[in-house]
Amino acid sequence: MTEDPKQYVEELPPSETPWQESLRLFRKDRLALVGAYVLVLLLFTAVFGKVLTEWVVVFDPEVVRLPEKFLPPLTFSSTDDVPAHDRPFGGIYLLGTDELGRDVFARMLQGSFVSLSIGFIAVGISLAIGILLGGLSGFYGNVRFGVVTVDTLIMRFTDVMLCFPTFFLILTVVALLPPSIYNIMIVIGLTSWMGTARFVRAEFLALRKQDFVVAATSVGARDRRVIFAHMVPNAIAPVLVSATIGVATAILTESGLSFLGFGVQPPYATWGNILADGKGFIFDAPWLFFIPGMAILVVVLAFNLVGEGLREALNPKLRRR
Amino acid sequence: MVDVKPSDGQPGGHAGPLLQVTNLKKYFPVRSGLFSNVSAWVKAVDDVTFDIRPGETFGLVGESGCGKTTVGRTVLRLQEPTGGDVSFEGQDLFAMDAKTLRATRRRMQIVFQDPYSSLNPRMTVGSIVGEPLKVHHLAKGRDLTDRVCQLLNRVGLRPDHYPRYPHEFSGGQRQRIGIARALALNPKLIVCDEAVSALDVSIQAQIINLLKDLQAEYRLSYLFITHDLNVVQYLADRIAVMYLGKLAEVAPAATLFSDAKHPYTQALLSANPLPDPTVKHERILLPGDVPTPLNPPTGCRFHTRCPHVMEHCKTIDPPLIQIGKPEAGHKVWCHLYSG
Numbered sequence: 001m002t003e004d005p006k007q008y009v010e011e012l013p014p015s016e017t018p019w020q021e022s023l024r025l026f027r028k029d030r031l032a033l034v035g036a037y038v039l040v041l042l043l044f045t046a047v048f049g050k051v052l053t054e055w056v057v058v059f060d061p062e063v064v065r066l067p068e069k070f071l072p073p074l075t076f077s078s079t080d081d082v083p084a085h086d087r088p089f090g091g092i093y094l095l096g097t098d099e100l101g102r103d104v105f106a107r108m109l110q111g112s113f114v115s116l117s118i119g120f121i122a123v124g125i126s127l128a129i130g131i132l133l134g135g136l137s138g139f140y141g142n143v144r145f146g147v148v149t150v151d152t153l154i155m156r157f158t159d160v161m162l163c164f165p166t167f168f169l170i171l172t173v174v175a176l177l178p179p180s181i182y183n184i185m186i187v188i189g190l191t192s193w194m195g196t197a198r199f200v201r202a203e204f205l206a207l208r209k210q211d212f213v214v215a216a217t218s219v220g221a222r223d224r225r226v227i228f229a230h231m232v233p234n235a236i237a238p239v240l241v242s243a244t245i246g247v248a249t250a251i252l253t254e255s256g257l258s259f260l261g262f263g264v265q266p267p268y269a270t271w272g273n274i275l276a277d278g279k280g281f282i283f284d285a286p287w288l289f290f291i292p293g294m295a296i297l298v299v300v301l302a303f304n305l306v307g308e309g310l311r312e313a314l315n316p317k318l319r320r321r
Numbered sequence: 322m323v324d325v326k327p328s329d330g331q332p333g334g335h336a337g338p339l340l341q342v343t344n345l346k347k348y349f350p351v352r353s354g355l356f357s358n359v360s361a362w363v364k365a366v367d368d369v370t371f372d373i374r375p376g377e378t379f380g381l382v383g384e385s386g387c388g389k390t391t392v393g394r395t396v397l398r399l400q401e402p403t404g405g406d407v408s409f410e411g412q413d414l415f416a417m418d419a420k421t422l423r424a425t426r427r428r429m430q431i432v433f434q435d436p437y438s439s440l441n442p443r444m445t446v447g448s449i450v451g452e453p454l455k456v457h458h459l460a461k462g463r464d465l466t467d468r469v470c471q472l473l474n475r476v477g478l479r480p481d482h483y484p485r486y487p488h489e490f491s492g493g494q495r496q497r498i499g500i501a502r503a504l505a506l507n508p509k510l511i512v513c514d515e516a517v518s519a520l521d522v523s524i525q526a527q528i529i530n531l532l533k534d535l536q537a538e539y540r541l542s543y544l545f546i547t548h549d550l551n552v553v554q555y556l557a558d559r560i561a562v563m564y565l566g567k568l569a570e571v572a573p574a575a576t577l578f579s580d581a582k583h584p585y586t587q588a589l590l591s592a593n594p595l596p597d598p599t600v601k602h603e604r605i606l607l608p609g610d611v612p613t614p615l616n617p618p619t620g621c622r623f624h625t626r627c628p629h630v631m632e633h634c635k636t637i638d639p640p641l642i643q644i645g646k647p648e649a650g651h652k653v654w655c656h657l658y659s660g
Contacts, residue, residue, distance in 0.1 A: 016486075016489070017486060018442060018443055018486060018488070210438050211433040211434075211435060211438045211439035212438060212439050212440055212441040214394075214399055214431075214433075215431065215433065215439055215499075215502065216441075216452065217399060218397055218399055218426060218430065218431050219426065219430070219452060219453035219456055219502065219505075219506065220423040220424075220426045220427065220453065220456050220457055220506075221452065221456045222423075222456075225456065229441075229444075229452075230441050230444075233441075233443040234441070234442065234443055
């Protein structure tokens with residue numbers, strides 16, 4: 001050594017992993033944080049909703065009490081009209097009753113689990129397809145099959161899928177299939193992977209040219225290692241963002257389907273079919289559409305806020321603040 | 322330092338140059354139309370021939386876009402060549418199957434220009450430097466950690482930098498990490514692709530000194546690709562000047578700077594700023610711009626801008642001319658000296 005090593009060893013600031021840094025940035029974003037709290041609350045509601053409406057029935061969404069129909073929120077159940085075992089928990093209708101005297105609060109609880117599970121599973125399916133096809137296209141895109149490349153094949157198929165008006169495609173398919181919550185999840189998943197595929201491909205194309213990926217090849221790493229150790233961790237951030245917003249879209253789609261009567265079938269409650277039932281009584285019982293409508297709005301908004309917050313926090317260009 | 326010392330002597334009894342590049346060609350297709358038909362070729366590297374001896378620093382200079390980076394990457398077969406041969410320690414690199422190539426890559430490494438994009442932002446310094454050892458199953462567990470720490474030490478970083486992430490380091494420190502990664506496998510040849518160009522001058526000096534020390538210690542050969550004449554003058558034993566995908570002149574460093582023959586080399590040297598502002602030197606100004614490699618000029622590629630252009634320069638490729646004795650190793654591709 002021609003020089004003293006101490007000369008250029010500088011003291012570094014405290015260590016921080018890239019994920020820790022993103023978390024720190026995310027915490028600074030007030031709106032996104034509010035969205036995140038709403039989502040955590042929703043998650044609890046959904047899980048408790050499932051448990052309390054179906055397994056340990058505390059709130060029964062299916063009890064019909066015709067004498068107590070169209071009660072506004074926060075009304076007490078009158079003991080004379082309803083048999084004791086049909087009365088709501090605590091004797092109060094927190095969110096009122098509908099045209100059959102069913103407890104709207106219980107129905108909303110049941111619906112929250114449906115909405116959330118449809119959102120997550122549909123997005124899971126669409127991510128799996130999107131990442132697989134996008135990754136193939138981005139990494140092995142130059143491989144040729146006769147006159148066309150893998151890239152051309154996959155991306156033109158993606159374009160074709162994008163040409164269909166998704167909602168009407170889903171409507172048609174759901175109308176043909178037996179109505180079940182699983183079919184709806186699968187169909188939404190199968191028709192919403194195109195965006196993910198496109199930007200996973202774009203990320204992969206950009207990453208493949210990056211020096212650190214070339215470096216991995218030059219030290220002798222195999223394709224598998226290059227893809228999973230170097231490219232996927234760097235491509236995952238935007239996928240996460242679009243997944244978050246994708247959940248919101250899936251929830252909206254499910255609500256739309258249920259509203260039109262093609263979704264989850266009654267008596268099973270979802271936010272969409274509560275809304276649909278309520279639309280006939282807008283002037284007599286406004287809470288019947290206002291409550292599920294607000295719930296959908298708040299949840300979709302929360303997912304979008306969190307998505308936007310993640311986008312900001314994970315953006316390397318906005319780093320070092 | 323244990324383990325990291327290279328074996329002495331030539332493996333397999335191979336004598337002669339470490340790396341022999343013969344008529345290397347790399348054309349990039351320009352695709353257009355519905356079925357991506359090739360409509361034109363960019364001739365990034367066209368018939369480049371040179372060799373690198375063990376322990377030597379071979380400088381490759383030229384302006385942006387002349388194909389020097391492509392030479393570096395093709396020589397490591399990070400890009401597939403269009404034509405020509407590269408033999409490394411006597412083995413034909415382009416004929417190797419994937420397995421042999423992976424094994425051979427242990428002996429040839431690359432250091433990149435941009436210290437910000439050459440390190441995976443989501444990996445710790447330790448796993449970046451240790452990756453080559455892991456990939457080739459050369460060390461694991463405690464042993465791996467020890468060797469990585471030795472490497473970090475050797476390039477002037479501290480072992481406690483091991484768990485940190487690349488974004489926490491300065492440009493010079495990142496370049497040291499890149500060098501440690503290249504050193505991990507005990508290579509014979511390191512391609513330094515503009516390895517100091519992105520650093521400021523004082524850091525440049527530190528990295529250059531580090532490279533020189535490592536060369537002396539491990540008997541490394543460097544293919545040093547740069548546009549900075551001062552750096553190659555200091556570092557290189559021999560220098561090749563490249564223009565538009567072809568070599569213009571190859572000479573020992575001292576000869577090139579004192580007695581450049583090719584008009585392009587002369588112009589290039591005259592553009593190099595001297596440290597003493599009072600010394601006036603004649604500037605050779607070239608007219609026009611570098612022609613596009615999509616459609617390079619016929620004959621000598623430099624004829625469109627050459628101050629000494631002759632009629633036959635425009636049609637006939639310039640031959641290889643030895644200046645002085647062949648042992649002197651001064652070669653120039655120019656019609657001016659063919660008489």
